[in-house]
Amino acid sequence: EVNLNCGCPSDRVAGKGEFGASLMLKPELVRDCMRSISDAVGVPVTVKCRLGCDDHDSPEFTANFVRTVAEAGVRHFIIHARKCILRGLT
Secondary structure, three states: OEEEEOOOOOHHHHOOOOOHHHHHHOHHHHHHHHHHHHHHOOOOEEEEEEOOEOOEOOHHHHHHHHHHHHOOOOOEEEEEOOOEOOOOOO
């Protein structure tokens, strides 16, 4: 399987552009990436994410992320059962 980790909140990862948990804020981008990956490989594609990100932590936010990314054929999500905080911690 190929897994895209959209759950890493590390500033060294998520703070350097479109990587890690910052991707949860861009579900359409994740969907498009997963579609391209799925088209290029012959194995299942999966996504790891969190329950939310910063102030975006409602059940609707998470459901929208999963629903949007699933449009690319992703059928398996690994959900870390807490939200991440990208900004505000030192």
